[in-house]
Amino acid sequence: MLLLHRPRNRSSLLLRLLHHHRTHQHFSTLSGPPPQPLDVPLSQPTYMIWSSNTSLGKTLVSTGLSSSFLFPSTPSFISKKFLYLKPIQTGFPSDSDSRFLFNKLSSFSLRRQPPLSLSLSDSVIYTSVSAAKSVLADKFRAPATEFGSGMYDLNLLEVNENSGRGEAVSQLVCKTLFAWEEAVSPHLAAERESGVVGDSEVLEMLSKCLREGLKSDRERMEVLCVVETAGGVASPGPSGSLQCDLYRPFRLPGILVGDGQLGGISGTISAYESLKLRGYDVIAVVLEDHGLVNEVPLMSYLRNRVPVLVLPPIPQDPSNDLMEWFDESHDIFNSLKDIMLSAYSERIQRLHDMTKKAGEIFWWPFTQHGLVPEETVTVIDSRCGENFSVYKVRDNESITQQFDACASWWTQGPDATLQTELARDMGYTAARFGHVMFPENVYEPALECAELLLDGVGKENRIAFCAGWASRAYFSDNGSTAIEIALKMAFRKFSCDHGILQDFLKNNTVERVIKLKVLALKGSYHGDTLGAMEAQAPSAYTSFLQQPWYTGRGLFLDPPTVFMCNSKWDLSLPEWLHAKIVKLQDMTFGSRDEIFDKSRDKSDLAAIYLSYISQTFLQNPECKGFDPIGALIIEPVIHGAGGMQMIDPLFQRILVNECRNHKIPVIFDEVFTGFWRLGAETTADILGCVPDIACFAKLLTGGVIPLAVTLATYAVFDSFVGDSKLKALLHGHSYSAHAMGCAAAAKSMKWFKDPQTNINIISGQKLLRELWDLELVQQISSHPAVRRVVALGTVCALELQAEGCNSGYGSLYASSLLQKLREDGVYMRPLGNVIYLMCGPCTSPEICRQLLVKLYRRLEDFN
């Protein structure tokens, strides 16, 4: 029985243009459901069918697999469903891979004795105008009328019900999602037929078809699904994106149909590598036998870890119905099917076990294991750009997307495109260099990285053509080591400038007398190693419980802070200022820009700040009998780990200038704030003054790999130059300036500041455009559950109203709120009762807006 459904009437066909799907969903109000993250069901085995080139037999493999799955050698009483999806088809309707499969399986099922109860369907959802015309002319002999442009919701459905006996009713469901008429690459066909489809439309449709198709309709139904790509692995899809990039967010495991011809070893290996370079798993390679035993070098290349299966030669005669060939290939397809089913079971088993194993063998940093029950552990299957792909067990097992709003400890920058570029660069750099010794050597990634550093964060970028303040780059591994190096640099410079070094070199006895200390701000945090810890004020992090050796070698000032509350920016004064008379106009700001305005340097408040700071120096002279202040260290503008406190930039600027007047070297700890985190490449640009030494890490590499750097002026460097090795800076880590880190940093630095690659760059101003919708931020700042908000650059932080044990770093107060947000696809981490959203320098303001909307919604339910 063959049924052919056509759209109910022509006019409805005309109306159902895909176009309406294409407009982005905007949330002009805070009501209505937020968009759901893209889910990929894991409930049933699902595989991509890739190929190293066109015409190597992807559809034959899909057909063979469906036959092997639906017609098992031993009769089965469990019904089965084979779901075949062809997202992109060109040459349609004369070519239709889903139709081919549908037809072949129809023939197979008729041949079977006893015949099998099988329901078959083939449907085509969207086609281009010209393809639609062809179909209609073809099927209904309708005249070719004018359709306009775009893609049509054709929804052509063909059904074949084959009611056999004895066995359970099985199903074959074939679907073509988007089809074009010309038999060329999809991007060309789409362009020529004015039927361009965006990547997100393909993904949404594919996700929908998977969700619908993988539901087992019966209680016990086995399902196997394949998604067949078009052309080769890196053939462009309809938007021009390469297919291996287009499908990447789902990262479905794949079968690679290789090439058994002369030259086919190379093509197969290269295609495999392109898939690996995008983070895909390939579970088997299958190729046609051309008598060249290509499988032998392939197996050797794959080190026998990925099975290679060989299909008999495919008859070339077009009249051959291939029945014999499929019979011959039956065992191979059976093996392939078994490989697919068992790889699926293994994957699911592993995903299941991971939380338990993690809890048993990991020792997570900054984590009280006693407070992490197994079910709260997140299994991250992959990341794509700003999103984690997370394994979700609840409801239906699936891989779901969560926006990494903690930016994985503030490191993340890449969007999906940059991630792919970085991955290729990482492969290239590992292959070219691995790691090579740095001292006394030079190699391209380190040199390029240093050049870009000195030309970027090493100068104040607001002043055009200004020579950089920084003259040397000292590489290390993380923020903490970069800080220890900075301290050593600063102390040496101070010792030189204040005669201490000379004394030491003369009589070699100074060391137990002079106890250099740092000047730092309360609440700042500079890393976890002991030296960096010594530069911070006593806190929960520094108690005997954590740091038995901590003494706190600093003078710690309590700084004034600024934040938004009830839609207004306010100044919050520390205790030492309470007695002073501060004018009201100095205490509130009409906009965030006002806070950074240089005209404040002339305000009464500036004079108050200055007199306080001068007094500090009077009480701590640089002379040798005392413990002199040997360095100033600050996190410019925002204290990150200290609870996302925004420090009054006026105060920091005056402090920097005063230290310079006293010949005290100034260190900027830009580990958190650097590389666009706060909206400028270096926060020195926002603060309006430069340091002598600055430390960078985290976003330096775009967030893929650890690397840190300490930049210094020539004068600082010069205080280590001499004729003895013992005068040099004897501090270094094995992987100093490692090639991969430097290559990632060079790529990221260029990427983030280039308006061609980063849509958020305001070219003239060297600043990021505003990412956080001001209106929404104000609404949040006025919410009763919120005490204060700081939104700047890629950061939007808020402190929740909390008292007593609910406040502070140890508090678990925000947990329930953040748990809800994870359900909305937003992965946040708290700093006690302070929570924050953090995006990358390239994240679109629309995505940031959606994050704010989700956050606001959940705040409404909170408390």
Added chain:
Amino acid sequence: MLLLHRPRNRSSLLLRLLHHHRTHQHFSTLSGPPPQPLDVPLSQPTYMIWSSNTSLGKTLVSTGLSSSFLFPSTPSFISKKFLYLKPIQTGFPSDSDSRFLFNKLSSFSLRRQPPLSLSLSDSVIYTSVSAAKSVLADKFRAPATEFGSGMYDLNLLEVNENSGRGEAVSQLVCKTLFAWEEAVSPHLAAERESGVVGDSEVLEMLSKCLREGLKSDRERMEVLCVVETAGGVASPGPSGSLQCDLYRPFRLPGILVGDGQLGGISGTISAYESLKLRGYDVIAVVLEDHGLVNEVPLMSYLRNRVPVLVLPPIPQDPSNDLMEWFDESHDIFNSLKDIMLSAYSERIQRLHDMTKKAGEIFWWPFTQHGLVPEETVTVIDSRCGENFSVYKVRDNESITQQFDACASWWTQGPDATLQTELARDMGYTAARFGHVMFPENVYEPALECAELLLDGVGKENRIAFCAGWASRAYFSDNGSTAIEIALKMAFRKFSCDHGILQDFLKNNTVERVIKLKVLALKGSYHGDTLGAMEAQAPSAYTSFLQQPWYTGRGLFLDPPTVFMCNSKWDLSLPEWLHAKIVKLQDMTFGSRDEIFDKSRDKSDLAAIYLSYISQTFLQNPECKGFDPIGALIIEPVIHGAGGMQMIDPLFQRILVNECRNHKIPVIFDEVFTGFWRLGAETTADILGCVPDIACFAKLLTGGVIPLAVTLATYAVFDSFVGDSKLKALLHGHSYSAHAMGCAAAAKSMKWFKDPQTNINIISGQKLLRELWDLELVQQISSHPAVRRVVALGTVCALELQAEGCNSGYGSLYASSLLQKLREDGVYMRPLGNVIYLMCGPCTSPEICRQLLVKLYRRLEDFN
């Protein structure tokens, strides 16, 4: 004038089998010249011609380039030479790409008016027996006689002298290096024709042809060279190695001939990625026009950074002589040639400038910049396995190989094969994960890495089926941070076990009273951050000049050491032992194994050690009034940075046991010693006792990327578990357990211990076989310039006899010796007057032997 040279006589042909090249050169004596490192000349532009598949027109591109180069549009009075090398040719003699080029250029030169003075030659060096037979039958109608197997030195040469007028005499030199008869993949042809050629033979021959061919015979001669590959980029060469791997040590820049057909975008991109994944630079893509505008997506993919050139459609008619096509393509080939020439100039310019720029903007760690003149800076162009490829200016500019005998600060492990595997894994992991947040999360690379750690270095592997001592893995970034974490762990455990923690939690006042200290050995070194520094005895590294905050929070014991001198292993006693009577049989060892023998535990010396250590504890009780010893920290067996001192393992074993008796946690600093550095996966296996906490870094990732881990017992972990976050270990770095580091570690751990991939593994014993030739080591230890030798695992260290300012860390005593060794292709770095050779766990003993030979030779000239 056409000349055809044939080998002088048949019998000589028969004799000149390649076979004698194939035997490795062994140095049974210390005389005779050492083998020279493989050089690639840089004096002239040289490019590989790659292709994404077979039959895409590589030879047409080579031909077009040669024509464009030799026949410039404007007459030139500078003579030119085009060198065309075809290392691997199958289907010979009916197919010969070098012959094709030779013939075409002969025709072109005849067509030119006025005719050009051009000397053309085509030669074929080695062929298989059957190809040789074919040639001889063909050319000389000789009967097919029996040749035996192997490759024949055919040295067929065809010459065409075309004496035109007016212009300078130019040359075309075409060479086929190795040829087989069957028109299949080289590995198949080589196998079927019993003419297998090893990779090193291909490389040596290619290097020879390049060196000879790129010499400009006249004073002013421009040369351009192309090396045309066979088939696709990843087609196997004659040994079965993929060509992109085979040619990798030279890393010549390349032109990629892409595919303009349907599916060709994908194939071209994948081929490009395979080349990038092996560290190659591709400077242009060129492809035939098939009307599909494949160049547009290719340019978009390449972000316009690599030019894409399009050739007109190639006539398919075999009778077409292509003259018209070459005329049409002339401009394209001219552009391609210009791209090649200017890319070459840019590369050379950059290589020239790098040393100067490095000296201006780098701040190298552990380096006195005042002592590094520009000409001593090494430009590392790449690394391949254990070798650096170094830019050499002197004599002829070239890229030369230097064995990385400092293992790039002791990090290196991979051979060339593992490096390629790691590069692919790095690309995959960056694409799949980038970096994702670790705490409270789990993802595959981190979990697999932790599993392998606990199952590998986390247990004593000499005892079969032993449960691991380690139960938790704490990740960080480098050895120094791993040590700081270990110290925090140990002190917490100690505080728990000795009631200090309980006191602290009760009255919160203990912190200023208890000053925990470490027990450590003099000369040990645990990293450069302050906390790690505090655990080492005062030294040049810890003075006020370097570490203004250093106090030395330890009790530092002077340990007995062992070393080889005059071919014998001796014990060297510290001062505190001088008064004791030690038996002579306890002072010398017949072999290195005796030193580690557990029977020594019962020796008199053991009793002496024990009594000394016990006394130490008596003087430093754990009670609270004192500053108790809260941890023991040792580098097991060898002190690395402290000058490659081998500590008597008996002393360390007794120390560990005694600390355990006193409930003092034991830390093994295996940052240097771990992962086969000393011949076992963990040095605990050699030492014969396990720690409570152990730190690993350096070789952990195989040496490509920074990662460190601190392993701990469950009891240690448990002392941080509770119901408050503040009791947790609050130490972490942004990239904790970053995915790429964990993936590299997992791959390397598996690779090094698997006898399938590491030929040095003695399977039963879980040890590396002896890498350093005992006889040679003994000879070196008897050399008058040598004070002592320590050879163990991958390390062979020696202390040079030196007095006064020539000894110690600051000394430059060894510089001249090491400079000479660099000329021999061995890159070493000194620790003052201590020098060492260090290889990877997979390095063959033959290579180690060659290193020892070179070292010995240079020692002879030293002093």
